[in-house]
Amino acid sequence: MHRTVQRIRSAAAKPRSESSIRFIVAFALATAPGAAVEPPPDLVRRVAEREAAAHDDRSAYMYRQTVIIQEFSDRGLMAGEYREVRDIIFLPGGERAEQAVDKPRNTLKRLKLTEEDFRDIRQVQPLLFTRDRRWSYEVQFRGEETIDGVACWVLRIRPRQILSGQRLFDGLAWVDQRDCSIVRLAGQAVPQILSTRPEKENLFPHFTTVRDKVGEFWFPLQTYADDTLYFSSGPQRIRMVIRYSNYQRFAAESKISISP
DSSP states (O other): OEEOSOOOOOOOOOOOOHHHHHHHHHHHHHTOOSOOOOOOTTHHHHHHHHHHHHHHHHTTEEEEEEEEEEEEOTTSOEEEEEEEEEEEEEOTTSOEEEEESSOOEEOOSSEEOOHHHHHIIIIITTOOOOHHHHTTEEEEEEEEEEETTEEEEEEEEEESOOOTTOOEEEEEEEEETTTOOEEEEEEEEEOOBOOSSTTTOBOOOEEEEEEEEETTEEEEEEEEEEEEEEETTEEEEEEEEEEEEEEEEOOTTOOSSOOO
8 A cells, every 4th residue: 555645754563573473473372262273284385285175176266355454643543445346257258357336436635545455355365375375485383272262273375486576465363273264364465555755655455354154165254454554655554355255156047146
């Protein structure tokens, strides 16, 4: 996201660091109840294979994606909003396509959405850690934690390297110990594009993506972010919500549109 309004830079707390993320995870793991369950030595391979199967299964579904991005004033009041609703559908010939439910509404004044923002919405926030993406990342086992009653292993996922033009995920994944499905992601799309020239800066929020079980697999249900972006001209709080709803498996007799 670009900053569109210039302001005198104000004193503010530093953005979250990796050390603070480590502290939060360490506390959660230290307080997780029950005896530890050792992960299989090929856990990353199993996760990638399970994610590939989930990707293939999700490709056979229609669903609705609602994107809401809000900016806030210095007093904490909402100052502008971007909202769009799209249906992921199948055309009569069986091809998958996106269909805008309505024209996007944009009243953002302080922020300008960029190509990278829209790529992140489609590729990073609902990330499926498939076999082809596995080699772009290094993965470390961090322990275990129970999420919404599901016993999980926690993995730290970060890019091995970031090539020009790439958008990747940097954060944590919670993996169901029963079948190696990812049930939650928390992190950030990278790289952050820093500059002393406001028109060149492009910053991205920390987010959490929660999944829910649809049939056999865990699909993205909601992405949520409430973060402050530290532009060179001053901090800017934003809130982002992405909802994935109305999952319907496509069949030859399925209707093309999705009901509200």
